[in-house]
Amino acid sequence: MRPGLLFLVLSSPSACSTLRPTHTVAAFTLPSWTRTRRCGAHLLQRTGARQPACYAAEDGGCGCYESDNVLRRAPRLYHDDEPLMEGASVALDRAHGHYVTVVLRRKSGDAVRIFNAKDGEYLSRVSEGPRRGEVCLTVMGRLRSPAVDKSVLSLMFAPIRNKARQKTLLEKATELGVTHLHPILTQHGEHEAAYALKGMKATMVEAAEQCERLDDGPLLNSPASLEEVLKEWTEMHPSGPIFACIERQADGEKTVPLLHALEGLEGDAAAMRSCAVVVGPVGGWAAEEVRMLSEWGWAVRCVSLGRLVLRVETAAMAAVSIVNAWREARAPTEQNRYTEG
Numbered sequence: 287m288r289p290g291l292l293f294l295v296l297s298s299p300s301a302c303s304t305l306r307p308t309h310t311v312a313a314f315t316l317p318s319w320t321r322t323r324r325c326g327a328h329l330l331q332r333t334g335a336r337q338p339a340c341y342a343a344e345d346g347g348c349g350c351y352e353s354d355n356v357l358r359r360a361p362r363l364y365h366d367d368e369p370l371m372e373g374a375s376v377a378l379d380r381a382h383g384h385y386v387t388v389v390l391r392r393k394s395g396d397a398v399r400i401f402n403a404k405d406g407e408y409l410s411r412v413s414e415g416p417r418r419g420e421v422c423l424t425v426m427g428r429l430r431s432p433a434v435d436k437s438v439l440s441l442m443f444a445p446i447r448n449k450a451r452q453k454t455l456l457e458k459a460t461e462l463g464v465t466h467l468h469p470i471l472t473q474h475g476e477h478e479a480a481y482a483l484k485g486m487k488a489t490m491v492e493a494a495e496q497c498e499r500l501d502d503g504p505l506l507n508s509p510a511s512l513e514e515v516l517k518e519w520t521e522m523h524p525s526g527p528i529f530a531c532i533e534r535q536a537d538g539e540k541t542v543p544l545l546h547a548l549e550g551l552e553g554d555a556a557a558m559r560s561c562a563v564v565v566g567p568v569g570g571w572a573a574e575e576v577r578m579l580s581e582w583g584w585a586v587r588c589v590s591l592g593r594l595v596l597r598v599e600t601a602a603m604a605a606v607s608i609v610n611a612w613r614e615a616r617a618p619t620e621q622n623r624y625t626e627g
Contacts (some may be wrong), residue, residue, distance in 0.1 A: 357409070357429065360397040361390050362495040364502050365423075370405040375413070376423040383421035386412060398423055403501035406432045433500050437613075438523065438560035440466040441504070441606060442515050444475035444567030445483060446598055452479060453489050455599040460493035460503040462606045468519075468562075469509040474569030480509035512575055520585050525556035528586045530564040530579045531605055532571060533595045541590040544605060548612040558613060565601040 363386065365376060378386060386392045392412045400423055401407035407430040410423035441464045446452040459467060469480045483506060490503030510518070519528060529548075532541050551557040564579070564586075571579075579586050591604050 357397075357399065360399050360409070361386075361392070362399040362401060362407075362498070363423075364402060364491050364495055365400050366402040366404065366502070370400060370402065370408050370425055372408070372425055372427055374425045376400065376410065376425060377415055378421045378423065383419075386423075387421055399429065400425065401430070401500055404432060406430050407500060430500065437558065438465050438526070439463060439606065439609065440468060440519065440560075440562040441602055442468040442470050442512075442519075442528075442562055442564040443598060443602055444472045444565070445469050445479035445509070446568060447476040447479045449482075451597070451599050452483070453486060455602055456483070456486055456489050456503075457493045458599070458603045459606065460490045460499065461497040462603065462610060463499070464504045464606060467504045467506045468515045469507070470512050470515050470564075471509055472512060472567045472575060473572035475567035477509075483509075513578065516578075516582060516586065519562055520583075523560045523562075524585075526560035526562065526585070527551065527554075527557050528562045528564060528582075529589045529605065529609070530586055531566065531591055531601050532576060532579065532588045533566075533590070541588045544589040544591060544608050545612070547587050547589045548609065552616075558616065561609060563602070563605040563609060565598055565605065568598060 363382065365378075365382075368374075368376065370376070386398060390398075392398060394412050394414060396412045398410050398412060399407055400410045406428055408428050409426045411426060413422045413424045414420065415422040441459050443455065446455065456467070467483075469483055471477055471480060487503070487506070490506075494501060494503045516528065519526070529544055531544070548557075566575075576588075580588055589605075591601055591608075596604065
């Protein structure tokens, strides 16, 4: 026998027939597997996994997504140029085709999740188009239905001149689930930066693809003065509170911590459906603006994010995160899962 070779001898010819396929990932095995109808997750397993077939639990549920995170590793691509439906072939433009094949290094037959807010999210496979160099996505099956959550979380902020910091604010606001962005023109703010926000839409789309949102990011409103933004909000959401983050009051009075202000809304269904956060400019609020916020009425609550003075993007992320955590703690929802559409 030559050194370095290992021969495996089976004691009986029937030993192979007793082996049963299992779904094993990272030392974790889901028991009791039987064949089931093909859903989006199973289509991905059949086309992309090493195993020849995918098995689902005997109770009828599909465990592929939770067991091995195959779908989570498939890149996502936002597409709203045409309706998404099972069996459709979506032709990508040159930019998106380059992104899929060169940046993401997807080859023919590889899985890509394609989505939009109207149609939901679908599993698709990369394929070649009829024209030379054209990249298409063949839609296989639905993974997520369109979102039914109608809650509103608006961020009113003074734009930042520094493009890198402004990009960070838009990116993190998208990842944290902000639904509306309201640029405000303040006395100490950078007005020129407010009109450069539309050129950063791609940043929000990329963040939406990464964080598993179904839309292409928050709705970006036109820049307006603080008074105009507050009036518009109170008209559209008469019962929705506005939390204005102020580092210090003009008269030296301490502001209430944001979490304490939220706890005061315990049981308020309107606050669960819609609320807004306001953060000031790089140079801080002017005395007139602080007075306006303090005297606006019950809708505006002046709050604090701590004893330290935060940058605009830091304050925005901190405030939105606190509101999200408070909402989730009082209205827990089932975690988004990929199910057959």
